[in-house]
Amino acid sequence: MAILEQALDRGLRGEGLSGEEAIELTALADSHVFEMLSVTDKVRRRHKGMEVNLCSIVNAKSGLCKEDCSFCAQSIKYDTGVREYPMLPAETIVEAAKMAESTGAREFSIVTSGTKIEKEQDISILTETLKSMKDAVGMERCASLGILKRDVMKTLKESGLESYHHNLETSASFFPNICTTHGYEEDVQAVRTAKELGFYVCSGGIFGIGETWEDRIELAETLKKLDVDSIPVNFLNPRPGTPLEGAKNLSPIDCLRIIAVFRLMMPRKDIVICGGRHVNLRDLQSLIFAAGANGMMIGNYLTTPGREPGADMQMLKDLGLKPRGTVR
Numbered sequence: 001m002a003i004l005e006q007a008l009d010r011g012l013r014g015e016g017l018s019g020e021e022a023i024e025l026t027a028l029a030d031s032h033v034f035e036m037l038s039v040t041d042k043v044r045r046r047h048k049g050m051e052v053n054l055c056s057i058v059n060a061k062s063g064l065c066k067e068d069c070s071f072c073a074q075s076i077k078y079d080t081g082v083r084e085y086p087m088l089p090a091e092t093i094v095e096a097a098k099m100a101e102s103t104g105a106r107e108f109s110i111v112t113s114g115t116k117i118e119k120e121q122d123i124s125i126l127t128e129t130l131k132s133m134k135d136a137v138g139m140e141r142c143a144s145l146g147i148l149k150r151d152v153m154k155t156l157k158e159s160g161l162e163s164y165h166h167n168l169e170t171s172a173s174f175f176p177n178i179c180t181t182h183g184y185e186e187d188v189q190a191v192r193t194a195k196e197l198g199f200y201v202c203s204g205g206i207f208g209i210g211e212t213w214e215d216r217i218e219l220a221e222t223l224k225k226l227d228v229d230s231i232p233v234n235f236l237n238p239r240p241g242t243p244l245e246g247a248k249n250l251s252p253i254d255c256l257r258i259i260a261v262f263r264l265m266m267p268r269k270d271i272v273i274c275g276g277r278h279v280n281l282r283d284l285q286s287l288i289f290a291a292g293a294n295g296m297m298i299g300n301y302l303t304t305p306g307r308e309p310g311a312d313m314q315m316l317k318d319l320g321l322k323p324r325g326t327v328r
């Protein structure tokens with residue numbers, strides 16, 4: 001197929017397909033998806049080798065969020081029964097980091113609900129945590145704290161934060177369908193600020209929320225323009241009580257196709273599979289690497305349990321892949 005030959009040639013050279021070209025891949029019949037995976041596997045190996053980024057997170061401040069993201073159990077607008085608590089103490093977050101390191105994670109992200117961290121007390125907990133983590137664990141320090149002001153991001157960087165995570169979730173066109181309490185441009189600006197401050201920036205989205213292929217490709221083009229370093233890919237695991245509780249899961253082949261299209265549009269970037277992996281991919285989850293992913297989240301997700309980390313480590317071993325060390 002001409003589009004796959006073109007994707008391979010360009011991908012090996014590190015040049016991604018344009019959105020217009022990528023849309024052709026979305027029209028390939030499911031029976032041809034495995035041919036696409038043989039292309040994405042070669043492209044991933046060329047740029048990422050056989051190493052896999054393993055990251056883990058802690059939900060450091062849960063629930064009580066004033067935003068209305070329709071996929072999220074942490075919004076106060078929905079009755080989801082999610083645990084609610086303010087910022088955890090520094091010692092608890094550091095303990096969670098140690099635990100994550102013992103299961104094999106090499107990046108650790110402090111995640112908080114909401115779009116802002118404004119209380120002085122919360123900022124000092126975060127700076128104290130980051131400083132303690134430098135001695136306590138050998139993992140890369142990442143955080144996902146919303147749309148932070150530049151000076152707060154800068155303070156955290158000076159305290160040892162290395163990566164900043166902020167998902168755009170979906171395309172600008174589709175965003176008003178999933179969130180009405182803040183604008184897409186505020187999220188884009190947070191990503192720009194993190195890039196300007198020199199963070200390694202993770203920004204991606206969530207799929208299976210009612211978006212079209214055009215939306216997925218629009219998101220990929222936006223991330224490409226922003227030159228983010230890593231793209232977290234989440235698949236919706238519908239949460240009871242949210243507006244999307246009745247959404248139908250993506251098929252495993254849909255998930256693989258999404259990963260593959262992102263790899264072929266951004267051949268050199270890190271692509272990390274996060275929430276909803278085992279629920280959506282089921283027995284096909286080991287194919288995420290052939291589809292182009294070079295990382296995955298291990299352990300629990302924000303509000304839902306993940307797979308047992310030992311099973312994920314065994315999967316990597318069986319595939320001949322190995323966890324990447326911490327030097328980026």
Ligand code: SF4
Binds near residue numbers: 065066113114
């Ligand atoms: S995704 Fe973030 S901002 Fe949106 S409702 Fe959930 S916690 Fe709040």
